[in-house]
Amino acid sequence: MQEFINVERISAKQRESSDRIDDFREIYDILGTEDASIQASRCIQCGDPYCHNKCPLHNYIPYWLKSTANIDLKLSFKLSNESNPFPEITGRICPQGRLCEGDCTLNDGHGAITIGNIETYISEEGFKKGMRPEFPGITTDKKVAIIGSGPAGIAAATYLLRAGIKVDMYEKDNRAGGLLTYGIPGFKLDKSIVERRIKWLIEAGMTLYANMKVGDNITFDEIVNSHDAVFVGIGAQKSRKAKINNEKADSVYMAIDYLRSAQKRLFN
Protein backbone atom coordinates (compact mmCIF):
# COMPACT_ATOMS: atom_id res chain seq x y z
CA MET A 1 0.00 0.00 0.00
CA GLN A 2 0.97 3.72 -0.04
CA GLU A 3 2.29 3.33 -3.58
CA PHE A 4 0.87 6.72 -4.54
CA ILE A 5 4.43 8.05 -4.38
CA ASN A 6 5.57 5.70 -7.16
CA VAL A 7 2.38 5.07 -9.12
CA GLU A 8 0.24 7.60 -10.95
CA ARG A 9 -3.53 7.43 -10.98
CA ILE A 10 -4.94 5.89 -14.12
CA SER A 11 -8.59 5.37 -14.97
CA ALA A 12 -10.25 2.67 -17.05
CA LYS A 13 -9.68 3.31 -20.76
CA GLN A 14 -12.38 4.83 -22.93
CA ARG A 15 -13.29 3.02 -26.11
CA GLU A 16 -12.12 4.86 -29.22
CA SER A 17 -14.70 7.27 -30.63
CA SER A 18 -14.33 5.55 -34.04
CA ASP A 19 -15.51 2.34 -32.34
CA ARG A 20 -18.20 4.01 -30.22
CA ILE A 21 -19.86 5.68 -33.16
CA ASP A 22 -21.20 2.31 -34.33
CA ASP A 23 -23.16 1.43 -31.20
CA PHE A 24 -24.58 2.63 -27.86
CA ARG A 25 -22.54 0.24 -25.74
CA GLU A 26 -20.64 1.36 -22.62
CA ILE A 27 -17.86 3.89 -23.11
CA TYR A 28 -15.44 2.62 -20.46
CA ASP A 29 -13.47 -0.60 -20.46
CA ILE A 30 -13.08 -2.50 -17.21
CA LEU A 31 -9.70 -2.53 -15.46
CA GLY A 32 -7.68 -5.73 -15.63
CA THR A 33 -6.48 -7.51 -12.49
CA GLU A 34 -2.96 -6.08 -12.63
CA ASP A 35 -4.06 -2.48 -13.14
CA ALA A 36 -6.76 -2.79 -10.46
CA SER A 37 -4.25 -4.19 -7.97
CA ILE A 38 -1.63 -1.54 -8.73
CA GLN A 39 -4.16 1.28 -8.53
CA ALA A 40 -5.58 -0.08 -5.26
CA SER A 41 -2.05 -0.25 -3.83
CA ARG A 42 -1.84 3.57 -4.08
CA CYS A 43 -4.26 3.86 -1.13
CA ILE A 44 -2.74 5.00 2.17
CA GLN A 45 -5.41 3.28 4.32
CA CYS A 46 -6.44 6.43 6.15
CA GLY A 47 -7.31 6.00 9.82
CA ASP A 48 -10.35 8.22 9.24
CA PRO A 49 -11.22 7.28 5.64
CA TYR A 50 -13.01 10.17 3.99
CA CYS A 51 -13.93 7.94 1.03
CA HIS A 52 -15.96 5.67 3.32
CA ASN A 53 -17.47 8.59 5.24
CA LYS A 54 -18.58 10.38 2.09
CA CYS A 55 -20.06 7.28 0.45
CA PRO A 56 -23.86 7.32 1.00
CA LEU A 57 -23.70 3.53 1.51
CA HIS A 58 -20.60 3.75 3.71
CA ASN A 59 -18.95 1.12 1.57
CA TYR A 60 -15.91 -0.61 3.09
CA ILE A 61 -13.67 1.06 0.51
CA PRO A 62 -10.26 0.97 2.24
CA TYR A 63 -10.78 -2.71 3.10
CA TRP A 64 -11.64 -3.82 -0.41
CA LEU A 65 -8.85 -1.67 -1.82
CA LYS A 66 -6.40 -3.53 0.40
CA SER A 67 -7.71 -6.95 -0.62
CA THR A 68 -7.68 -5.89 -4.29
CA ALA A 69 -4.06 -4.78 -3.93
CA ASN A 70 -3.38 -8.24 -2.49
CA ILE A 71 -5.29 -9.88 -5.37
CA ASP A 72 -7.73 -11.50 -2.92
CA LEU A 73 -10.79 -11.27 -5.18
CA LYS A 74 -13.00 -13.45 -3.00
CA LEU A 75 -12.60 -11.12 -0.02
CA SER A 76 -12.97 -7.99 -2.17
CA PHE A 77 -16.18 -9.37 -3.69
CA LYS A 78 -17.65 -10.22 -0.30
CA LEU A 79 -16.79 -6.87 1.26
CA SER A 80 -18.01 -4.94 -1.77
CA ASN A 81 -21.38 -6.74 -1.80
CA GLU A 82 -21.88 -6.52 1.95
CA SER A 83 -22.86 -2.86 2.13
CA ASN A 84 -24.01 -2.41 -1.45
CA PRO A 85 -26.99 -4.06 -3.18
CA PHE A 86 -25.49 -3.57 -6.67
CA PRO A 87 -21.79 -2.57 -6.63
CA GLU A 88 -21.34 -3.35 -10.34
CA ILE A 89 -23.92 -0.61 -11.01
CA THR A 90 -22.71 2.03 -8.55
CA GLY A 91 -19.14 1.51 -9.80
CA ARG A 92 -20.41 2.58 -13.22
CA ILE A 93 -22.86 5.36 -12.43
CA CYS A 94 -22.08 6.96 -9.05
CA PRO A 95 -20.69 10.51 -9.30
CA GLN A 96 -17.46 9.42 -7.59
CA GLY A 97 -15.83 12.79 -8.28
CA ARG A 98 -18.33 14.37 -5.90
CA LEU A 99 -18.36 11.50 -3.41
CA CYS A 100 -15.65 8.95 -2.47
CA GLU A 101 -12.99 10.05 -4.97
CA GLY A 102 -13.76 13.73 -4.45
CA ASP A 103 -13.09 13.34 -0.73
CA CYS A 104 -10.13 10.91 -1.03
CA THR A 105 -7.12 12.27 0.87
CA LEU A 106 -4.98 11.81 -2.24
CA ASN A 107 -7.28 14.00 -4.29
CA ASP A 108 -5.23 16.87 -2.93
CA GLY A 109 -2.44 16.92 -5.48
CA HIS A 110 -1.64 13.24 -6.03
CA GLY A 111 -4.79 12.02 -7.77
CA ALA A 112 -7.60 10.20 -5.95
CA ILE A 113 -7.73 6.43 -5.91
CA THR A 114 -9.82 5.16 -8.86
CA ILE A 115 -12.46 3.80 -6.50
CA GLY A 116 -15.34 3.55 -9.01
CA ASN A 117 -13.29 1.70 -11.62
CA ILE A 118 -11.96 -0.72 -9.00
CA GLU A 119 -15.47 -1.33 -7.64
CA THR A 120 -16.69 -2.29 -11.12
CA TYR A 121 -13.62 -4.48 -11.64
CA ILE A 122 -14.23 -6.41 -8.38
CA SER A 123 -17.80 -7.27 -9.37
CA GLU A 124 -17.22 -8.08 -13.02
CA GLU A 125 -14.09 -10.12 -12.35
CA GLY A 126 -15.93 -11.94 -9.54
CA PHE A 127 -18.92 -12.70 -11.81
CA LYS A 128 -16.52 -13.97 -14.47
CA LYS A 129 -15.04 -16.33 -11.89
CA GLY A 130 -18.48 -17.61 -10.87
CA MET A 131 -19.02 -15.54 -7.70
CA ARG A 132 -22.60 -14.42 -7.04
CA PRO A 133 -24.46 -12.27 -4.51
CA GLU A 134 -25.47 -14.57 -1.67
CA PHE A 135 -29.07 -15.23 -0.59
CA PRO A 136 -30.29 -17.84 1.89
CA GLY A 137 -33.58 -18.66 0.10
CA ILE A 138 -36.99 -17.90 1.61
CA THR A 139 -36.69 -18.90 5.25
CA THR A 140 -39.58 -16.95 6.83
CA ASP A 141 -43.37 -16.86 6.36
CA LYS A 142 -43.29 -13.10 5.74
CA LYS A 143 -44.08 -11.50 2.40
CA VAL A 144 -43.34 -7.90 1.41
CA ALA A 145 -44.63 -6.01 -1.64
CA ILE A 146 -42.34 -3.55 -3.37
CA ILE A 147 -43.93 -1.01 -5.68
CA GLY A 148 -41.37 0.19 -8.21
CA SER A 149 -38.35 -1.70 -9.50
CA GLY A 150 -35.82 1.16 -9.65
CA PRO A 151 -32.71 1.43 -7.46
CA ALA A 152 -34.70 1.89 -4.24
CA GLY A 153 -36.90 -1.13 -5.00
CA ILE A 154 -33.93 -3.29 -5.96
CA ALA A 155 -32.08 -2.27 -2.79
CA ALA A 156 -35.10 -3.02 -0.59
CA ALA A 157 -35.64 -6.36 -2.34
CA THR A 158 -31.98 -7.30 -1.84
CA TYR A 159 -32.00 -6.72 1.92
CA LEU A 160 -35.38 -8.43 2.39
CA LEU A 161 -34.25 -11.46 0.40
CA ARG A 162 -31.02 -11.56 2.38
CA ALA A 163 -33.22 -11.82 5.48
CA GLY A 164 -35.12 -14.73 3.91
CA ILE A 165 -38.30 -12.73 3.28
CA LYS A 166 -40.42 -13.32 0.17
CA VAL A 167 -40.68 -10.30 -2.14
CA ASP A 168 -43.33 -9.41 -4.72
CA MET A 169 -42.19 -6.55 -6.94
CA TYR A 170 -44.74 -4.52 -8.95
CA GLU A 171 -43.49 -2.57 -11.96
CA LYS A 172 -45.67 -0.44 -14.25
CA ASP A 173 -43.33 -0.78 -17.25
CA ASN A 174 -42.63 -3.98 -19.11
CA ARG A 175 -38.99 -4.01 -17.92
CA ALA A 176 -37.67 -3.70 -14.40
CA GLY A 177 -35.00 -1.21 -13.33
CA GLY A 178 -36.79 2.16 -13.30
CA LEU A 179 -34.34 4.95 -14.02
CA LEU A 180 -31.50 2.42 -14.28
CA THR A 181 -33.31 1.00 -17.31
CA TYR A 182 -35.17 3.98 -18.74
CA GLY A 183 -33.21 7.00 -17.47
CA ILE A 184 -29.50 6.26 -17.62
CA PRO A 185 -28.26 5.83 -21.20
CA GLY A 186 -26.77 2.50 -22.23
CA PHE A 187 -23.34 4.03 -22.93
CA LYS A 188 -23.05 4.58 -19.18
CA LEU A 189 -24.89 1.48 -17.99
CA ASP A 190 -25.59 -1.35 -20.38
CA LYS A 191 -29.11 -2.67 -19.85
CA SER A 192 -27.89 -6.26 -19.64
CA ILE A 193 -26.19 -5.32 -16.34
CA VAL A 194 -29.55 -4.32 -14.82
CA GLU A 195 -31.30 -7.39 -16.26
CA ARG A 196 -28.64 -9.64 -14.71
CA ARG A 197 -29.25 -8.15 -11.23
CA ILE A 198 -32.99 -8.56 -11.56
CA LYS A 199 -32.51 -12.17 -12.68
CA TRP A 200 -30.48 -12.91 -9.54
CA LEU A 201 -33.21 -11.39 -7.35
CA ILE A 202 -35.78 -13.59 -9.08
CA GLU A 203 -33.56 -16.63 -8.55
CA ALA A 204 -33.27 -15.59 -4.89
CA GLY A 205 -37.07 -15.78 -4.48
CA MET A 206 -38.51 -12.52 -5.76
CA THR A 207 -41.57 -12.50 -8.03
CA LEU A 208 -41.61 -9.68 -10.56
CA TYR A 209 -44.99 -8.44 -11.81
CA ALA A 210 -44.20 -6.29 -14.84
CA ASN A 211 -46.80 -4.17 -16.68
CA MET A 212 -48.59 -3.89 -13.35
CA LYS A 213 -49.58 -0.32 -12.62
CA VAL A 214 -50.92 0.07 -9.12
CA GLY A 215 -54.28 1.79 -9.36
CA ASP A 216 -54.95 0.45 -12.89
CA ASN A 217 -54.06 -3.25 -12.98
CA ILE A 218 -54.21 -3.86 -9.25
CA THR A 219 -55.42 -1.74 -6.34
CA PHE A 220 -53.20 -0.56 -3.52
CA ASP A 221 -55.64 -2.17 -1.06
CA GLU A 222 -55.27 -5.55 -2.77
CA ILE A 223 -51.50 -5.30 -2.32
CA VAL A 224 -51.75 -4.16 1.30
CA ASN A 225 -54.20 -6.96 2.17
CA SER A 226 -52.04 -9.72 0.71
CA HIS A 227 -48.67 -8.73 2.21
CA ASP A 228 -47.14 -8.17 5.64
CA ALA A 229 -45.62 -4.86 4.57
CA VAL A 230 -45.41 -2.62 1.52
CA PHE A 231 -42.38 -0.61 0.34
CA VAL A 232 -43.21 2.22 -2.05
CA GLY A 233 -40.21 3.14 -4.19
CA ILE A 234 -41.74 4.94 -7.12
CA GLY A 235 -38.93 7.46 -7.61
CA ALA A 236 -39.04 11.10 -8.60
CA GLN A 237 -40.00 10.82 -12.24
CA LYS A 238 -41.21 14.33 -12.90
CA SER A 239 -38.68 16.54 -14.66
CA ARG A 240 -37.97 19.95 -13.17
CA LYS A 241 -38.49 23.02 -15.30
CA ALA A 242 -35.37 25.11 -15.91
CA LYS A 243 -37.43 28.34 -15.95
CA ILE A 244 -35.69 29.67 -19.05
CA ASN A 245 -37.18 31.50 -22.02
CA ASN A 246 -39.08 29.42 -24.58
CA GLU A 247 -38.84 26.18 -22.68
CA LYS A 248 -42.43 25.46 -23.73
CA ALA A 249 -41.57 25.84 -27.44
CA ASP A 250 -42.15 22.95 -29.84
CA SER A 251 -39.39 20.34 -29.88
CA VAL A 252 -38.29 21.12 -26.34
CA TYR A 253 -38.51 17.95 -24.28
CA MET A 254 -38.10 17.35 -20.59
CA ALA A 255 -34.99 15.32 -19.81
CA ILE A 256 -36.74 12.28 -18.33
CA ASP A 257 -39.29 12.11 -21.19
CA TYR A 258 -36.49 12.35 -23.74
CA LEU A 259 -34.33 9.68 -22.09
CA ARG A 260 -37.29 7.32 -21.67
CA SER A 261 -38.39 7.60 -25.28
CA ALA A 262 -34.80 7.24 -26.58
CA GLN A 263 -34.31 4.08 -24.51
CA LYS A 264 -37.69 2.65 -25.51
CA ARG A 265 -36.76 3.07 -29.19
CA LEU A 266 -33.55 1.13 -28.55
CA PHE A 267 -35.55 -1.69 -26.94
CA ASN A 268 -37.85 -1.94 -29.96
Ligand code: SF4
Ligand atom coordinates in the same frame (compact mmCIF):
# COMPACT_ATOMS: atom_id res chain seq x y z
S1 SF4 B 1 -9.55 8.42 1.42
FE1 SF4 B 1 -8.39 7.67 -0.39
S2 SF4 B 1 -6.36 7.15 0.45
FE2 SF4 B 1 -7.75 7.32 2.21
S3 SF4 B 1 -8.53 5.21 2.59
FE3 SF4 B 1 -9.99 6.21 1.18
S4 SF4 B 1 -9.28 5.66 -0.90
FE4 SF4 B 1 -7.56 5.25 0.52
